[in-house]
Amino acid sequence: MRLHLSTWQEVEAYLDRSRAILVPIGSTEQHGPNGLLGTDALCPEIIAEHAAKDEDILVGPTLNVGCAQHHLGFAGSMTLRPSTMISVMMDWVASLEQHGFERIYWFNGHGGNVATIEAAFAEVYSKRSFSLSHPNSDLRLRLQNWWRLPSVAEFCAKVFPIGEGSHVTASEVAVTYFAYPEHIKRVEMSPKIAPSGEFRDAEHYRGQFPDGRIGSDPSQASPEIGKQIVEVAAAALAKDFRAFADDI
Amino acid sequence: MRLHLSTWQEVEAYLDRSRAILVPIGSTEQHGPNGLLGTDALCPEIIAEHAAKDEDILVGPTLNVGCAQHHLGFAGSMTLRPSTMISVMMDWVASLEQHGFERIYWFNGHGGNVATIEAAFAEVYSKRSFSLSHPNSDLRLRLQNWWRLPSVAEFCAKVFPIGEGSHVTASEVAVTYFAYPEHIKRVEMSPKIAPSGEFRDAEHYRGQFPDGRIGSDPSQASPEIGKQIVEVAAAALAKDFRAFADDI
Amino acid sequence: MRLHLSTWQEVEAYLDRSRAILVPIGSTEQHGPNGLLGTDALCPEIIAEHAAKDEDILVGPTLNVGCAQHHLGFAGSMTLRPSTMISVMMDWVASLEQHGFERIYWFNGHGGNVATIEAAFAEVYSKRSFSLSHPNSDLRLRLQNWWRLPSVAEFCAKVFPIGEGSHVTASEVAVTYFAYPEHIKRVEMSPKIAPSGEFRDAEHYRGQFPDGRIGSDPSQASPEIGKQIVEVAAAALAKDFRAFADDI
Amino acid sequence: MRLHLSTWQEVEAYLDRSRAILVPIGSTEQHGPNGLLGTDALCPEIIAEHAAKDEDILVGPTLNVGCAQHHLGFAGSMTLRPSTMISVMMDWVASLEQHGFERIYWFNGHGGNVATIEAAFAEVYSKRSFSLSHPNSDLRLRLQNWWRLPSVAEFCAKVFPIGEGSHVTASEVAVTYFAYPEHIKRVEMSPKIAPSGEFRDAEHYRGQFPDGRIGSDPSQASPEIGKQIVEVAAAALAKDFRAFADDI
Amino acid sequence: MRLHLSTWQEVEAYLDRSRAILVPIGSTEQHGPNGLLGTDALCPEIIAEHAAKDEDILVGPTLNVGCAQHHLGFAGSMTLRPSTMISVMMDWVASLEQHGFERIYWFNGHGGNVATIEAAFAEVYSKRSFSLSHPNSDLRLRLQNWWRLPSVAEFCAKVFPIGEGSHVTASEVAVTYFAYPEHIKRVEMSPKIAPSGEFRDAEHYRGQFPDGRIGSDPSQASPEIGKQIVEVAAAALAKDFRAFADDI
Amino acid sequence: MRLHLSTWQEVEAYLDRSRAILVPIGSTEQHGPNGLLGTDALCPEIIAEHAAKDEDILVGPTLNVGCAQHHLGFAGSMTLRPSTMISVMMDWVASLEQHGFERIYWFNGHGGNVATIEAAFAEVYSKRSFSLSHPNSDLRLRLQNWWRLPSVAEFCAKVFPIGEGSHVTASEVAVTYFAYPEHIKRVEMSPKIAPSGEFRDAEHYRGQFPDGRIGSDPSQASPEIGKQIVEVAAAALAKDFRAFADDI
Secondary structure (H helix, E strand, O other): OEHHHOOHHHHHHHHHHOOEEEEEEOOOOOEOOOEOOOHHHHHHHHHHHHHHHHOOOOEOOOEOOOOOHHHOOOOOOOOOOHHHHHHHHHHHHHHHHHHOOOEEEEEEOOHHHHHHHHHHHHHHHHHHHHOOOOOOOOOEEEEEEHHHOOOHHHHHHHHOOOOOOOEOOHHHHHHHHHHOHHHOOOOOOOOOOOOOOOOOOHHHHHHHOOOOOEOOOHHHOOHHHHHHHHHHHHHHHHHHHHHHHHOO | OEHHHOOHHHHHHHHHHOOEEEEEEOOOOOEOOOEOOOHHHHHHHHHHHHHHHHOOOOEOOOEOOOOOHHHOOOOOOOOOOHHHHHHHHHHHHHHHHHHOOOEEEEEEOOHHHHHHHHHHHHHHHHHHHHOOOOOOOOOEEEEEEHHHOOOHHHHHHHHOOOOOOOEOOHHHHHHHHHHOHHHOOOOOOOOOOOOOOOOOOHHHHHHHOOOOOEOOOHHHOOHHHHHHHHHHHHHHHHHHHHHHHHOO | OEHHHOOHHHHHHHHHHOOEEEEEEOOOOOEOOOEOOOHHHHHHHHHHHHHHHHOOOOEOOOEOOOOOHHHOOOOOOOOOOHHHHHHHHHHHHHHHHHHOOOEEEEEEOOHHHHHHHHHHHHHHHHHHHHOOOOOOOOOEEEEEEHHHOOOHHHHHHHHOOOOOOOEOOHHHHHHHHHHOHHHOOOOOOOOOOOOOOOOOOHHHHHHHOOOOOEOOOHHHOOHHHHHHHHHHHHHHHHHHHHHHHHOO | OEHHHOOHHHHHHHHHHOOEEEEEEOOOOOEOOOEOOOHHHHHHHHHHHHHHHHOOOOEOOOEOOOOOHHHOOOOOOOOOOHHHHHHHHHHHHHHHHHHOOOEEEEEEOOHHHHHHHHHHHHHHHHHHHHOOOOOOOOOEEEEEEHHHOOOHHHHHHHHOOOOOOOEOOHHHHHHHHHHOHHHOOOOOOOOOOOOOOOOOOHHHHHHHOOOOOEOOOHHHOOHHHHHHHHHHHHHHHHHHHHHHHHOO | OEHHHOOHHHHHHHHHHOOEEEEEEOOOOOEOOOEOOOHHHHHHHHHHHHHHHHOOOOEOOOEOOOOOHHHOOOOOOOOOOHHHHHHHHHHHHHHHHHHOOOEEEEEEOOHHHHHHHHHHHHHHHHHHHHOOOOOOOOOEEEEEEHHHOOOHHHHHHHHOOOOOOOEOOHHHHHHHHHHOHHHOOOOOOOOOOOOOOOOOOHHHHHHHOOOOOEOOOHHHOOHHHHHHHHHHHHHHHHHHHHHHHHOO | OEHHHOOHHHHHHHHHHOOEEEEEEOOOOOEOOOEOOOHHHHHHHHHHHHHHHHOOOOEOOOEOOOOOHHHOOOOOOOOOOHHHHHHHHHHHHHHHHHHOOOEEEEEEOOHHHHHHHHHHHHHHHHHHHHOOOOOOOOOEEEEEEHHHOOOHHHHHHHHOOOOOOOEOOHHHHHHHHHHOHHHOOOOOOOOOOOOOOOOOOHHHHHHHOOOOOEOOOHHHOOHHHHHHHHHHHHHHHHHHHHHHHHOO
16 A cells, blocks of 8 residues: 555555554665666665555655765766755654654665664654653654565575675666566676775765676666565565564 | 666766756645545656656656645645755755756646745755856756646646636546556545635644545546646646756 | 834733734845835835734834845845745744734735745644644734735736836835835936846846846836825735734 | 945945945843833944944844843743854845955844854854865954943943843933834833842743843933933944944 | 763762752863863863862763864864854753753853853753743753853962963963873963954964964963862862752 | 874874874763763773874864763763764864865764764765865765774673673773773672663663663673773774775
8 A cells, every 4th residue: 555646544544453654765876877766766665565565554655865975976866965864754754653653664775875764763762862751652763674674685695696786786676677677778887797895975986986886787687586576575574564563 | 758767877868968857846645535645746747757758858756745734634644844845955956956957847746835945946046146156057946836837727627617626626636547547536525516715734724624625526537537637738848848948 | 013112011911902913024135226125124014014003903023134045146135045034933933922922914025035934834834733732822824915915906006007017116116215205216227117037046137137127117106106005005904914813 | 324225226336435234133022111122123223323324334134033032921022043043144144245245243232142143153254264265255243232332331320320230221221212202101110120130041030020120220211311322322333333344 | 970980870869969960061172382172171171070079069071172163273173163062052951951950050161162152051941931831840051161260260360460361371271281291281482472362263363373372371381380270260160060059 | 192182283293194083982871780871982082092002193082972862761861863963073074174184083982873973974975975076185984883893893702702782781891991990880780681672762772771781791891801902992993093094
């Protein structure tokens, strides 16, 4: 059940069944020669929607531009400053909390978001902790990176034993190819496996990783493997979300 | 051409042809008994994607949660504070500007966003105006509400002479039904045409408009009419965007 | 009754009679060759004080620097960034609200303020809407542009059928000439009626409108006509304010 | 020369003669049983306008609501949070600086503003100091409290040897009575001289100083003495401003 | 009793005895040719720890970087913007207040902090004053500059009748020499007594005061005199803190 | 070489040799029944000072209050909101950068700081990345947690094979006991090894971990083992810092 494709009455009925919501959170940033700029927003969205077919999971709007300053050297990449993203997440949480949501599961597609998501959690909790007598609500925030779900990492390692990499991974490109087959790109890349390393700001990143990839050979991606990853991940997600939603 | 479904090289190539980008901007808020919570984000997205089929328009990510505090009395509605939305738009503009975009066309689906979008424009321009010797760039921001495009308002008035209304309009529901036929809802509404009036905060809104509609009878919406509206609007959009993009 | 010329006991007594206050809000920005930099702050102040002679209206301090980044190309113009103006309005409202004011009528003299005033309203209301159980108070904010008062627009169109314009209007100059006859300027302007059009930042504005006027011939302004406008506007204001104050 | 009663061309001409501007800054807060809520904004405005009659001083708009949280226990008092006031002063300075003003003389009427004005100066200077190679401009900010001008303090002590006090001083009330004789109030006060002491927040202030005065007997104020104070202060101001304006 | 060298149980026990805490607040900024960059943070820390040996005073963490933009022309100087320091102090107060502390004594070592500390106090109090019905707590904030403690100023004037100065004072250097004898520097300075005057931003300060000192001859400092100052100041502090802590 | 115990001339001389600085960053928060509230600030400070005895490392001021909202249920704990900490780190970096520092090594003692430190890095880099043509400087920020230094983790695991835990670790308590032997506490704890688990806000933390410890038995800590840890860590730090400082 996707929030933006539901009526408010349907959400109200869902709230009678559950106090938990899933929010896909990603990024809009370069994904090398054959990956889509929206990859990190699309992956959690695709997996969450797949999981929600069989399970009673409410999938909220996707936070589609995240923290990606280091990618700004490549056309089309966009970023929020971390302080802006904290404000955005504060407002989303405040909106959801006043409807009665008490479990907000942030399903993340971008490693560069992790620090700021956790900082935003601490910002939300700080308000509560500053006055310890917070009434009634039992708000809980959880971050889950889709590639860290139990069994997903193993599965990806198995299907891409070489060249999975850490940015523009073969897996994430495969997931998007499964969902958007009309956007599959065939591109020669050289070197076949991109270099690995650290990065700082956008200028530095571009200097280190000229085509945007880190450590990966995403030319291995195919919609068929993408489908398998989505299925493995959706099953793991459903279980993880349910445990979070049902935890008292 | 949708940015999040493109590679950075494709966007780089686009920038050789044009310095203009379209950004759909909407809201996630109740749309009465038969409208979708995502209506205001979906409508500009749907129309923009339709227009981009035939025209060389780069459609950026959708800013999907806007200023909708007055809808928070209905489950699922979400809002940014205006100050947060200004920060978000500042960051999106800064990201796009450094890639060389100089025409940012905000294609809006939500009346409640208008004031804050214009305030954000003034915030962006203030930075430039505080130091009048801004170098090189010729940044221009434009707001267009899809229902205000030339010929669209007339068309909607023609197909819905009664009960178009001002929130949960028959037209906007029709647009989403065209694009998401599997989410068409058949709901009895009473009164058939909702009351009209003003509103303040969420509590007040809910008191005035118990099912969320203002002045409308959205049960008239159909995917067939939605298709016609999308076609009219997409043609008008293509022309308006082109004029903006080509203006020197 | 002007707040800044009253004692706190007089305001306390007023609060026993009414929960409504009028706040003039304007701008400090160029008004062409014969208009005063303070025009947009002075006009609502002049009209409000005129109305308050015969009616029990409490006129608060004037917010005299508003959103006018586009005028910074002309000496003496000043601006707040929209985000600053939102903070200011939040603090003014919080101050007034804790005294028991529940109707704050922002009487505006500057078109460029409208978007930010409305954004500030939404910021104020957001705080209330985020926690729907707001206690006791029935806070209402209202924006009224003096030139949009019923009958004022018609009257101005009648006395200035040509060259009223949209910035440095003949009407607003006339209002200030009535109140400040010692500051009447006689200046030749060329062209007699200024060009019309849109504008972005300060550099662009100055390029489009070299002497600052948009679409107007303010040399028509006279203190006699100003007096008439003030009287028409003050009567309309008194009625509009009373309706707002008395609305339950 | 008052900025808001001048045209932009007149300010431009002034800038050819001088790079200095005076900005009255005050507060809107209770001034006891016979003082006006606007006293602290009116006093610097009155004195500055008096000085500007004979001297070439450009008097900017008055910043009329300052830092007065401690007065919120009395009806009509208003405040900015210090952080808001810093933002406002940043924007006013940025506006004036880009016109070429390099000497901004803040002429203050409220003791409670002093700390925040100085903090705002440090905020402005911090931006410059963070990058030591600031180009071209020689921006200088100066705070002057009107009652601290050379000779003013002595004069006030002479005319009010007893009961000048520190809030609702006999002097400041006299200054406003001179300028606004129609607002002179005759009120019995008890005790004749108010208590002295410290204060914290609004609740505490009201408890300590039930009618708002601190250490003063403002019933001594008269328009005649007010006139004398204004003349002494205006002469001192003209000299002090000139020294600041001419300092290289 | 130093908070950072105590356990939470020890602080809990202290709260049973007292609701008062001392927070040293200083700066990290150049102190001329023979003074330490940490002087202004070290002095209140040294004196407070000395006082706490014999008295039941809880000494909190030292806020060690303050408002020192004007010193940024000298290597090693650091600053917060005033707006940042206000946020920091808001958070420290909120933390302490929720533990039950109601008397926070800010023991300051840097003149440049005074304005911002007072602005921060007003920011804290504003929150309370905006809603006058603040529950239960009796929060009080106090600023004390160590060199302004009763008897300290006289003592310093006696031991350094010439060349005490206003920045890099002989006294403050002596205090640090007493506590950190291994960091005593013997440096020739010329002129022996530094010039006096005002300053604005970092570039201006460096131009006026080439070695960083203002009006002082800190070569007179010795650990022996430092010891005496610390003893005088610690005794005065203990008394002042006790009066604040015990005031009801 | 400790910055706050140096003169500006000494720092200037250091800058001729190196562009790198180490900044200890910690927290002020409960550390169970026998750990000090300052543990997380003291540990990096102690180790850094130890390393700086033999190596040319400039140790800046300690950022001693970090992100610890979850500990506010225990007396004496303090926190910054993450957004405040980002502002603080922005100002510290801006200060250091303008002196010419280009390698800032944040030596951290608190796991709860990690996310916000990384978010602050992204905030700093965002400013650079928004305008890709940043001049001259080669700013690099690095986070190192002392317990993650090569060989330290192994050493701690060896000396405390059981009950090292994750909060109030035996190792961190030992480090402070070595440096502050007069503050060694002997406390009975029950259970001997504290429970493990996750936490959210302060109320939740206190409920899960009644005496503050997580998974640890810090009664094993001794100054002798603390000394060994400090020596191992200081050697590892010296090497790691040197590599960072010398990297081109």
